Amino acid sequence: MASLSANDYLNKYFPQFELALKEKLAQHTSIKTFETGELMMQPGQYFRSTMLVVEGKVKLYRQGEDGGEFFMYYLEPGNACALSLICATKQETSEVMAKAVEKTTVLSIPIEIMDDLVRNYKTWYYFTLETYRNRFEELLQVIDSVAFKGLDERLMFYLKKQTEKLNTKQLPLTHQEIAADLNSSREVISRLLKKIEQRGDVILHRNYVEWLK
Amino acid sequence: MASLSANDYLNKYFPQFELALKEKLAQHTSIKTFETGELMMQPGQYFRSTMLVVEGKVKLYRQGEDGGEFFMYYLEPGNACALSLICATKQETSEVMAKAVEKTTVLSIPIEIMDDLVRNYKTWYYFTLETYRNRFEELLQVIDSVAFKGLDERLMFYLKKQTEKLNTKQLPLTHQEIAADLNSSREVISRLLKKIEQRGDVILHRNYVEWLK
DNA sequence: TTAACGATGTGACAAAAGTCACCAATAAGC
DNA sequence: GCTTATTGGTGACTTTTGTCACATCGTTAA
Known part of the structure; x- marks a missing residue:
């Protein structure tokens, strides 16, 4: 730069x-x-x-x-x-x-x-x-x-905002970091992400989350 | 006026x-x-x-x-x-x-x-x-x-703010109204208020809540 | 006075979220 | 290679919150 x-x-x-x-x-x-x-x-x-x-x-x-x-x-x-x-x-x-x-x-x-x-x-x-x-x-x-929203919706909202702001669909976020940002716990976020993956909205990888929408 | x-x-x-x-x-x-x-x-x-x-x-x-x-x-x-x-x-x-x-x-x-x-x-x-x-x-x-806070603390925070703003300790609020303001349900608020009453921080009356602090 | 309504109390249950314990997979350092 | 730390997965359980059903008690209006 x-x-x-x-x-x-x-x-x-x-x-x-x-x-x-x-x-x-x-x-x-x-x-x-x-x-x-x-x-x-x-x-x-x-x-x-x-x-x-x-x-x-x-x-x-x-x-x-x-x-x-x-x-x-x-x-x-x-x-x-x-x-x-x-x-x-x-x-x-x-x-x-x-x-x-x-x-x-x-x-x-x-x-x-x-x-x-x-x-x-x-x-x-x-x-x-x-x-x-x-x-x-x-x-x-x-x-x-x-x-007004449950943690699952908040998570979706968060991921969406991140793709927009970070300008990539490969979000370089660990579950732990996401949990911190949402003031939740890692296990809960992991489980919700799994659900979202099964719905087909994301794919989970090590150290990043792929947003599919 | x-x-x-x-x-x-x-x-x-x-x-x-x-x-x-x-x-x-x-x-x-x-x-x-x-x-x-x-x-x-x-x-x-x-x-x-x-x-x-x-x-x-x-x-x-x-x-x-x-x-x-x-x-x-x-x-x-x-x-x-x-x-x-x-x-x-x-x-x-x-x-x-x-x-x-x-x-x-x-x-x-x-x-x-x-x-x-x-x-x-x-x-x-x-x-x-x-x-x-x-x-x-x-x-x-x-x-x-x-x-960061649970509903019980939010309720306390809310009641405190109301006493300040309404400038009275006799808060003219029904449980239903409080529940609406906090986006919760009437039963939950009733129960939490009871707990707060047992702690001695409020007294519950019909159509109003008396703040004791 | 009585019927109707609104405010409140409460038990039983369901759903959401948090916690704990532990395991497996991968990556990083030596 | 081996060890260790990080990351992620999962079951079991608890706590918090929401929901449903129904009872009680005052107040108000006919």
């Missing part, structure tokens, strides 16, 4: 930004990278900047008191972290975990210019609204699946 | 708004009322305006495909509907149900002036951020309780 400038990234992943906004951002952002597996955000942490993802993939999840995890959604190039937008502006702490699941590059925008951005750049304002809205809707979907 | 003007309401429930903003809003908002039980928002509906709650109480909940309900949170005087803020601006449809649980009055702000507001009134901009943030956090709490 060649090393791009902030400007290159903005043109590639944020083409909707008006020219003046891109120039402004190029001047004031710094580029940061995170290694695979690195924690980018955790409860209690303060933000001095907000982040635009431009390479890699970030997994957002909630952590329970008992240490259990609960997957919410991924951020990809072109996305911003809604929470960092809010928390940076308000100087409050975040409530979720964010982990780089691939080598990830972000543009880091200092909070000092956030006021200026939202006030003077219409495309930025719309971008933040869009971001809030999308994350809100993702959360609503998550709530739906937990509130 | 005496009939107040938009200006009165703004001074009472939105004192943090700068003077110029209050004047602007007073000029452009209309006052709407909803009767107890009236639906204010439902999936698929478009918004031509956003709403500031100034009297009453609004219940926001998600509706499942099978018709089941799932309570998310209440809006009270001084709150805005985060979704109407987003949806009005973006001209997209909402995804949740909102119902007035008391006679409710709102200030209705036409979308035409939203751009102006966020751009030229700093206190408005902060207010919207605060609104997003609060709703986001409430959703995260809801997710937590469903993802």
